[in-house]
Amino acid sequence: MTNVHCEDGFEQCGESKFTRTLHRTNEYYMLGEQRLVGSSAAKPHAWPWTVQILWRNGAHRCGGALIDRKYVVTAAHCFSKSRNPNLYQVRLGGHKSGSGKKHHISNITIHPFFNVAAPSSYDIALVRIEPLAILSETVRTICLPILPVAENRICVVTGWGHEREGGSHASTLREIHVPIISSFVCNDPQHYFGRLHFPSMFCAGYSKGGIDACQGDSGGPLVCEVNGRWELQGLVSWGNGCARPNSPGVYTRVSAAAPWIKLTMMMKTWCCAFLLLFALKAICLASRFEDSDRADSYKRHKFMVRDESESEERTDGNGYSDDRLLRGVHLLRDHRRMKHLIKQGYEQWKLFKEQHGKWYEDEETENRYMLTFLTNLEEIRKHNIRYQQGESSFEMGVNHITDLPFEEYRKLNGYKPMYANGHRNGSSFLAPFNMDIPDHWDWRDHGYVTEVKNQGMCGSCWAFSATGSLEGQHTRKFGTLVSLSEQNLVDCSRKYGNNGCSGGLMDFAFEYIKDNHGVDTEVSYPYKGREMKCHFNRKTVGAEDDGFIDLPVGDEDKLKIAVATQGPISVAIDAGHPSFQMYRKGVYYEPQCSSEMLDHGVLVVGYGSDEVDGDYWIVKNSWGPSWGEKGYVRMARNRDNHCGIATKASYPIV
The missing domain is CATH 2.40.10.10 (Trypsin-like serine proteases)
Structure with a gap:
């Protein structure tokens, strides 16, 4: 067999002029x-x-x-x-x-x-x-x-x-x-x-x-x-x-x-010709195996790590080192998988842009977003294998923000906990006595929750959480559901500590609404997704509050009682994970979630239990209906205050 040399940057690597033992x-x-x-x-x-x-x-x-x-x-x-x-x-x-x-x-x-x-x-x-x-x-x-x-x-x-x-x-x-x-x-x-x-x-x-x-x-x-x-x-x-x-x-x-490194190099080096060149690389690698049956049979061996105590390499009887052949098999399999991933991913990228109306200012920008999209596709694939095997309680999937690099994704998470240090000025929550608390509850079934909204690329999650909670309390008292203006809060509550599209706190919003004697309706003051000049109109106020109530820190039992007896509750969570960005369905449980590093304001509208995946909270997000379960996420409940859902919970007094 003629020796084949593939010049690809990974050949002849790892060789030093000096032999070292x-x-x-x-x-x-x-x-x-x-x-x-x-x-x-x-x-x-x-x-x-x-x-x-x-x-x-x-x-x-x-x-x-x-x-x-x-x-x-x-x-x-x-x-x-x-x-x-x-x-x-x-x-x-x-x-x-x-x-x-x-x-x-x-x-x-x-x-x-x-x-x-x-x-x-x-x-x-x-x-x-x-x-x-x-x-x-x-x-x-x-x-x-x-x-x-x-x-x-x-x-x-x-x-x-x-x-x-x-x-x-x-x-x-x-x-x-x-x-x-x-x-x-x-x-x-x-x-x-x-x-x-x-x-x-x-x-x-x-x-x-x-x-x-x-x-x-x-x-x-x-x-x-x-x-x-x-x-x-x-x-x-x-x-x-x-x-x-x-x-x-x-x-x-x-x-x-390593997969991300290889993918990034291919994207930046080959751009539109990467599929053809990648196929040539795979063929070049495959040509090193004279007998493909030998390689295929070797895949069934489980020599994953070489035994340090061995003084000689194992061979398969034909002069092939087990370790060297294993390395070749893994390289071949890895390259074939990456080829399939890129080909499939490129088609999904085109479909993704069509479905979500995506466009980018230039080719370099699109390549950056496409690289993030392909990287996230691989994360989705790996996670969903675990989900299908019963090792995870939720599924991930492609949505309208799958192309966002992490630093841009973090802009959606506008809850700023540093603003809240030492700030617990609300009234204390007093749980009602002698009241049966149902095992399941969902305020959507009772007409207390407006449609899922979309904050866009403005870090105004805090405003959506605040209006959602006030919408519920207003309905509870007056019997009418009114959609309230998040843009009013983004534009007008800066002197209360909020920072528009750069973040804020729900409690600060409640304080502004109290002193301002109301917040406008969504219809009269529509959402723009950017900071604008305040033009609050007292004639179009949709709801008012008289302050707010803070729930005990980290107490999920009290949160359950509040949800069941008071209405939807504003909470902050740790959403700084790719698994949350690309959540599709199921009960969300992220082992890396923090109960203290909170960055996203959302709304708890109910709770329930799943026979397989356990107790959960029903949480309304503000990223539009194409995210998660039609804009909602079921988050793990009674699992040590998972993602901090009960750390900073509050609701307005109406």
Whole structure:
């Protein structure tokens, strides 16, 4: 068979000029015979994929890793001060700080789920450089991983960061050797106590301290040797100080972001021709397997991680290494799946634009939104497999905001908890005595709830929650349902602490309505989705209030009583998760939800129970009827105040 070479940026990766073997001692790990405590100077060009990211003036910023002639990966938080590519430079092949070939940055792409599931989750960015990297013995690419390596595997971290906590940046490249730590151990009370987001983070280092990454190492590569090649398993992300006891370094798990990396590279590199070129890549990979039956039969084997105790590689009897063949099979399967995903996703993208009337100002903008859409499609697919297997109580799906990058999605969540610090000026809730509370209740069945509304791209959720609660209380007293004006609140309640489309609080809205002696009707003061000059008209007032009542913090029992006896209740929740953005149906339960980090105002209109998925709240959202269950979400009830639904609950007094 003729050898086939596929030049794709992932071939010949992970090779170093120097062969290195890692050994273990009783306490620390050693490189050859050299004992390592803290960092040691790296041999020049031993880690040729390590890159340095600097400010334009030459000051050190972060580390990174070259994965393709066009692309570097690093930590997303390295660009927290600015995402302007003109402010940075990249150096390849250097050993001394600031040395090596200078490259410019043409584009910075942050993972769409950065800081979504948890603080620092998916802390990874893809950086496009110009001109193309010239590969040599001193400049090489690092392999992207197929699978994470097993715990206790010894890996290497490189960077120009501080040599001690509070120190200065290293003048030459340094390296440390650390073992992978079980995520369950790292998340226990002695270490990070639940702060570790399993899918996108892992720990490496020593519980006793002494060896660790430090300030300035952010984005630097953690690489592990797999079958003679080095793989990029992690990027330096965060930690508690440097080398402190019980505070090992936390790294971004690159294998979790690898599909996004490949998809982003293909989208930005090939644009409209990506399908054809991707098919050629898949064919090129497939040609390496002379006997497809052998590869197919091998897929049934379960060698997921190589046993560290083995001194020789397993072979299948035909000269094929199990580990090497497994890697090839996973690559082939991964590329085929990605090809199918993109082809299917592109068709869905066209349909999505038609269904929701989407248009974008230019091709670059559309590509950015399409990339987010395709990334979210993959998240939907993976989640719904879990849903179908009974591992999740809700289904995700495409809706009109599936194309929104996370920073834009967060604009919809306009509840601002920092405004509410110490602000509980409402009356106390007194539960009625000797009253039977029904097991199920829905105010929609009693005519207390208006149609689902749509706040658009204005962060005015607080206004919709406030009007919804007041609409219910007005109906309860006067027997007539009147749709009230959210635009009135957006335009006119700023002096009460609200900030229009940039957020606010329901209680502040209730205070404004009380002092203003009313809020206009929706018909007389229609919603525009942007801040405008206040033009409240007292002649068209639709409802008034005499203050508001705050429910006890975190008390779901009291919330149930209030909903059943008083009417729809304004609440704030933690909606800062992709699972909420793309919720379709079912009882919403997100393990990463916080009961304190609230960001979205909604309206509880009822409650009930599901035989399979348990108790739930019926919650009215303000993102239009195409989201969720016709604009509603059933949220888990009696599960430790899930998503903080009972943390900031209130309703107006009419």
